[in-house]
Amino acid sequence: MRKFGSxxxxxxxxxxxxxxxxxxxxxxxxxxxxxxHIPNRELEIGVDLARNSKGVWIGSMSVVGASxxxxxxxxxxxxxxxxxxxxxxxxxxxxxxxxxxxxxKLSGTASNAAGEAPFELTRSGQANVKVPPASTALPKEFEGxxxxxxxxxxxxxxxxxxxxxxxxxxxxxTLIAVDQGNMTIPVTTVTIQGKQxxxxxxxxxxxxxxxxxxxxxxxxxxxxxPARLPLTFQRAAPExx
Numbered sequence: 001m002r003k004f005g006s007x008x009x010x011x012x013x014x015x016x017x018x019x020x021x022x023x024x025x026x027x028x029x030x031x032x033x034x035x036x037h038i039p040n041r042e043l044e045i046g047v048d049l050a051r052n053s054k055g056v057w058i059g060s061m062s063v064v065g066a067s068x069x070x071x072x073x074x075x076x077x078x079x080x081x082x083x084x085x086x087x088x089x090x091x092x093x094x095x096x097x098x099x100x101x102x103x104x105k106l107s108g109t110a111s112n113a114a115g116e117a118p119f120e121l122t123r124s125g126q127a128n129v130k131v132p133p134a135s136t137a138l139p140k141e142f143e144g145x146x147x148x149x150x151x152x153x154x155x156x157x158x159x160x161x162x163x164x165x166x167x168x169x170x171x172x173x174t175l176i177a178v179d180q181g182n183m184t185i186p187v188t189t190v191t192i193q194g195k196q197x198x199x200x201x202x203x204x205x206x207x208x209x210x211x212x213x214x215x216x217x218x219x220x221x222x223x224x225x226p227a228r229l230p231l232t233f234q235r236a237a238p239e240x241x
Contacts, residue, residue, distance in 0.1 A: 025051070027103030028078045031128060034121035036110045045119075047095075049076070049083070050127035060130045061087045067205040067224070070130035072188065083108075090185040090203035095119065132202065135190040138163060138171035141212065142192055146233035150222055161199075161233055163190070173199060175206075 028049050036043040044064035052058050059073030068089045077084040081099040083106055086092060097108030097119070107120040146161040158178035166172040171190035177183040185206075191198040197218055199208040208231060210220020218233040 026078050027081075027099055028083045028106070029127055030123045031125040032106055032121035033124045034106075034119065036117050036119040038117045045121075047073075047085075047121060048127045048129045049073075049078075049085075050129045058129050058131060059085055061085075061089075063089060068203050069205050070132075071202045072130075072132055088186045088203050090183065090201075097121075132188045132200065133191070135166070135170040135172065136192050137169055138165045138190070139192060142171070142197060142218075145236035146218060147236045148218075148231050148233040150229050150231050152227070152229065159231070160236065175199075175201060 029051065030049065032047040032049070034045065036045060046062045046064065047059065048061070049057070049059045057076035057078060059076055060070045061073055062069045062071065068087075071087045071089060073085045073087050075084070075086045075094075081103075083097045083099060084095065086094045089112075091112050091114075093110055093112045095108065095110050097106045099106055104123050105120065106123075107118070109116050110119045111117075142163050143165065144163060146163070148159045148161065150157045150159060160176040160178060161173060162176065163171060163173045171192060173187035173190045175185040175187060177185060185201055185204055187199050188202040189198075189200040195212040197208070197210050197212065197220070199206075201207065204224065206222065206224040208220055208222050210218040210231070210233065212218050216235060220231060222229045222231040
């Protein structure tokens with residue numbers, strides 16, 4: 001009976017610990033759905049906010065009806081009823097909001113290079129943060145700038161890929177749409193295994209898979225939606241000083 005009693009007490013203690021943790025958790029945790037009220041139109045978004053096992057804030061965001069899906073949030077800051085975060089959609093957008101007294105709504109101001117607009121989100125469930133896989137290490141043979149072009153139905157779109165090591169040695173990358181005002185598109189995850197390169201860009205729901213050849217080029221395929229387009233990168237010419 002003592003053993004049963006000890007087990008019962010242990011189970012009760014575990015439930016109590018879970019309850020205490022839940023009470024301590026921030027009311028910002030959850031899935032939030034709502035709109036950014038841009039002049040002449042509304043942008044519907046979904047935001048997931050949570051804390052990982054180490055208590056660090058994590059989050060992801062999607063724009064309904066757009067290519068930006070499960071984009072990781074950055075610079076998340078939660079204090080009392082104040083909630084702030086940013087996302088690259090692909091242009092960087094910052095959100096500065098405040099929870100309602102009952103923690104059922106999150107509203108505030110969204111801003112990017114074009115200006116500001118009010119937003120309002122409503123809690124609609126539990127958080128389901130889509131954390132991207134970690135990038136692998138960056139070999140020297142891939143490091144640097146690469147130029148390529150995509151033939152999209154007779155329209156040539158020039159693309160530059162920049163690969164550089166992050167502080168921890170993992171690969172970091174950006175894509176630059178040259179013919180779209182040099183718009184920078186962040187790469188969510190870089191995976192390099194041997195001569196194989198894979199890129200995932202959640203801001204535009206795009207991905208690339210290529211192979212480094214003996215001639216120094218990376219030949220592969222760009223995927224975005226139903227499109228499957230060949231894309232070969234060549235070493236970019238050194239920038240003139």
